[in-house]
Amino acid sequence: MHTSPTVRQCGITADLLALTTLDDVVYIDSHVLETPAATARTAEQWARAIMEDVPEDVRRRLRAAWAGIELGLTPGAPDTVAGWRITFSAPECLLLRADSGLGFHGELxxxxxxxxxxxxxxxxxxxxxxxxxxxxxxxxxxxxxRSLLERAGSAEPAAR
Incomplete structure (x- = not known):
């Protein structure tokens, strides 16, 4: 029997907080997707499933949202996920960065x-x-x- 993935917003863990390279962070949010398939993908594969392996209408909404806050993304460039620069990658963790023309810096x-x-x-x-x-x-x-995590959690993971 297939069960829906559970996604919830939660407090930040020390491990996630340790990944950021930003100084003077003024905003943090954290979500978890609870799924028995968590370790079936690497962190980069999960990031691609969340942000790239989406229907075209979702991709358009993502791009419009990111353009609206003037994120300087380079979709399709090497060492990026949906245009976000990969600044650290290991099988169990990943750090992505994008800078805005409006004067803020973001990391995922x-x-x-x-x-x-x-x-x-x-x-x-x-x-x-x-x-x-x-x-x-x-x-x-x-x-x-939340919707991106739910969608990715409902998809079958590809082999590592």
Whole structure:
């Protein structure tokens, strides 16, 4: 019997917090996908499943959201996931980074452990407009992250 994946927002773990390279982080959120298939994929494979292996309408919404906050992404470039630069990669954890033309810097950290895929978002602000723009999109961001994790958790993992 196939059960739906469980996704919930939760506090940040010390392991995820240790991954960020940003100074002066002003925003953090963390979600976990509870699934027995967590270790069936590497952290990079999970990131690709979450952000790239999506239907075209979802891909368009992602790109529009990222363009709306002026993230400097390079989709299709080597060492990227959905245009986010891979700054650290190991089988069980991954760190992605993107910088905004509005003056903030974002990182996504993924950690894989038995039964759990954890995803954290970190943001540091440098510009005067950055906080207003970022905090205005947070509710949509949180809902989108949840839906992306649910979708990825429902898909069959590819072989490692």
């Amino acid at each position: 950290a993924l950690e894989i452990r038995d039964g759990v895929v954890a995803l954290a978002t970190f943001a540091a602000m440098r510009g005067t407009r950055a906080p207003d723009v970022w905090f205005a999109v947070v509710p949509g961001h949180l809902a989108f992250v």
